[in-house]
Amino acid sequence: MTMLVVDHPGPLVPYTRVGRERWTKRATRYLSGKDALAWTLKEAAAKEGLPEGGLSGEWFVNASFYRHAALGDIDNLLKAVLDAGNGIIWTDDRFVIGIVARRHPAAQGEDRTELLLLGPGSFS
Secondary structure, three states: OOEEEEEEEOOOOOOOOOHHHOOOHHHHHHHHHHHHHHHHHHHHHHHHOOOOOOEOOOEEEEEEEEEOOOOOOHHHHHHHHHHHHEOOOEOOHHHEEEEEEEEEEOOOOOOEEEEEEEOOOOOO
16 A cells, blocks of 8 residues: 655645746746655655655545645646656656645645645555
């Protein structure tokens, strides 16, 4: 059974297209935010003993986004989580077969993202 509980401090930057706009302020914020979440996920993966490169097999993601501002579509917040987990938690986000997500209000300065990640052997 594979189960990770991850608490990522600070606001998560929603996905934004990078493409030709790679070095715009908004795209740069997204990429650095995704990298920060990736480091949090790497720490959680190491604690759980996950192999480098992540696990293939079915994954389920339960995400709670605590945000002081109502900015960021929930699908773009999820995209940031799924992209950050590639090659760290799961080998590819195509293995994520279920998602539950919710955005909660938070006081300014108390933004965070809570993730419950259930991997291969955790559910049927």
